[in-house]
Amino acid sequence: MANDDLLAERFEHVRPRLRAVAYRMLGSLTEADDAVQEAWLRLQRSDDREIGNLAAWLTTVVGRVCLDMLRSRTQRREEPLDLDAEPPAAGADPEQEAMLADSVGLALLVVLDTLTPTERLAFVLHDLFAVSFDEIAVMVGRSPAASRQLASRARRRIQAAHAAPDADATRGRAIVDAFLTASRGGDMAGLLELLDPDVVLRADVAATRLGSAGETCGAEVVARFFAGRARAAVPALIDGVPAAVVLREDRIFIALTFIVTAGRIAAIESIADPDDLAALDVTYLPR
Incomplete structure (x- = not known):
């Protein structure tokens, strides 16, 4: 198998996770696909022999691309195109897909839209995809401790929005x-x-x-x-x-x-x- 074909196969193996990350960051399947495609283009321009963990590298690239897209959206005050779409699953296992779909629905995406781009990235990557704060710090240009606080602020707002009805x-x-x-x-x-x-x-x-x-x-x-x-x-x-x-x-x-x-x-x-x-x-x- 040619090296390009092998690289494409490895990318396709990671694509469902990348698309799930991008959707939860952007709230738009169209924009999520654009972010994943940009990650593929950047991978093609890179020397994959220097990439130790391809999945982690691609997640970092998608995170940075999404962060730039969110910042651009905030500056233009745009809304995502298809917020009412069903979220893509991060894996092929049906039970896991169902759990992911239940855990991140339209209501959570609406709350995520109230966060700053960096808060949204830190929360989504850490709390939903178990990315370490050391890795998130590189994406947002802050220390791991500051990245942890970004996620904490986001978590507070989300927890408050989803509080039980009797906890007014x-x-x-x-x-x-x-x-x-x-x-x-x-x-x-x-x-x-x-x-x-x-x-x-x-x-x-x-x-x-x-x-x-x-x-x-x-x-x-x-x-x-x-x-x-x-x-x-x-x-x-x-x-x-x-x-x-x-x-x-x-x-x-x-x-x-x-x-x-x-x-x-x-x-x-x-x-x-x-x-x-x-x-x-x-x-x-x-x-």
Whole structure:
């Protein structure tokens, strides 16, 4: 088999994944196919002998192409052409295809359209396709830690948009207020009552330097961490999500966002990076 034919065969093997990535980035099958075709053209112009992991290389190329297309779309304020199309599957297994189709439907694509291009890329590649933040950092021209924060911001907005119907803003704030009260008083029983059994606490790099673990799971562990804390926390909304902030010299020192579903706190994110704090949309609430 000629080398060109072998390269084309290897590309076709990866094409379904590339098309799935591009569709979830762009929300348009037409544009997704254009992005994948551009990746093929760039591969043809490259020395494939220097490419160690072809799938990873092509995913990076498609990610960069999609990022450029999203930025161009944002500048022109264009909408994708066929947002109502069914998403392509990333593999040939029917069960996996069905799961992917269910996990990324029209509703999620609508929410993804509210994100910045870099937030969308970081979330899609990491959360949906398990691409590492080291690889994403190369695509967006930022550090791995900053790339992680892009995905975190996107995740907060998506989680807020998909919150359970009973977790409306008023109920969510009440649950967070009760959590802060229990935290200040060291009330373990109260904290456990408010936390989902599988609650996840995520902290950025800056927050870990202040004593938080990078990621902690489980109600008992999270409750122990917060027991006796939050004395200086001020209730707030961040990106419309129930939150709390700690101020120092009238500036936010650390922020906590909460995802409330089914009447309990399912996720908490701790943010302390100064650049990320400065970018937050914060609304302070009365105590």
